[in-house]
Amino acid sequence: MFERVNAFVDEVSTASSQGELRTILADISRELGFAHFALSHHVDLRNSSEPAIRIHNYPDEWERYYDRKQLGRTDPVHRACQMTAVGFTWSQLPNMIPLTRMDRAVLDAAARQGLGDGFTVPAHVPGEVNGSCSFATARGKPLKAEHLAVAQLVGAFAFEAARRLAKRDRQRLADPARFSDRERDCLIWIARGKSDSEIATILGISPETVHQYVKAARANYDAVSRSQLVAHALFSGTISFMDIFKR
Incomplete structure (x- = not known):
């Protein structure tokens, strides 16, 4: 057998x-x-x-x-x-x-x-x-x-x-290569529970720029929420758990 x-x-x-x-x-x-x-x-x-x-x-x-x-x-x-x-x-x-x-x-x-x-x-x-x-x-x-x-x-x-x-x-639905380094940074800080305004301060960019990054990422993964966006990013390998917990 x-x-x-x-x-x-x-x-x-x-x-x-x-x-x-x-x-x-x-x-x-x-x-x-x-x-x-x-x-x-x-x-x-x-x-x-x-x-x-x-x-x-x-x-x-x-x-x-x-x-x-x-x-x-x-x-x-x-x-x-x-x-x-x-x-x-x-x-x-x-x-x-x-x-x-x-x-x-x-x-x-x-x-x-x-x-x-x-x-x-x-x-x-x-x-x-x-x-x-x-x-x-x-x-x-x-x-x-x-x-x-x-x-x-x-x-x-x-x-x-x-x-x-x-x-x-x-x-097939989301190509990780479509994300820039800065967009990936935004995904990591989202996974760490930060708001758009907090991410803007951390990265030294405008809240509107962060908002556009997040909007594009959600569209790329067809995600309806930030938590779903993080889940898709983790499953696709765009970010890792080490990224989230590393300080």
């Missing part, structure tokens, strides 16, 4: 789109005995100011329930990911976190949508919101314990492939 993992790594490393990655994940999930998979950042995707990933083949009704309840951050499976760096089965949840009445309602709702037991691989990348890759059996179907070690590897490599594709897509 580990030979299949090697083939999977080759496939995802050359995937050219999220749609292609979704197909590859669906194929190997079936081979491992899973009916469903979900690869995502742990955010409320509809209201997030940060670029986020979500690739899955869960039932449509479950996706609508998930978004309606804003489960991106509160899903018990996602919360359990904060407690470990390795994969875990959903049956282990009561031993990992205290389950609330709402948590049990979420798990019951998942079961009603046909999801059985599952296995989740956490994804912790410094500087990014947490994420995971989950695999779920059809309701009533048992997990195949002998396949969980393989699922651990598949989930980790799949998440990294999704990050690569997302970063490539963001770079």
Whole structure:
């Protein structure tokens, strides 16, 4: 089976789109005995100011329930990911976190949508919101314990492939080379929480010049807020966390 993992790594490393990655994940999930998979950042995707990933083949009704309840951050499976760096089965949840009445309602709702037991691989990348890759059996179907070690590897490599594709897509939307050194300086001070007038004083330029720099940067990234602008600049590599915290 580990030979299949090697083939999977080759496939995802050359995937050219999220749609292609979704197909590859669906194929190997079936081979491992899973009916469903979900690869995502742990955010409320509809209201997030940060670029986020979500690739899955869960039932449509479950996706609508998930978004309606804003489960991106509160899903018990996602919360359990904060407690470990390795994969875990959903049956282990009561031993990992205290389950609330709402948590049990979420798990019951998942079961009603046909999801059985599952296995989740956490994804912790410094500087990014947490994420995971989950695999779920059809309701009533048992997990195949002998396949969980393989699922651990598949989930980790799949998440990294999704990050690569997302970063490539963001770079297509915003070319870091379009920023001058002075514009980049403005982005760094924005990330440090400074206002336009404060940045103008620090850099020795007019507030109007700073405003125009910020306006151009937001247009370049199609960002609707300063926090989203900073997130895009970080994800594209235009600025780094070292830039922000260095004094």
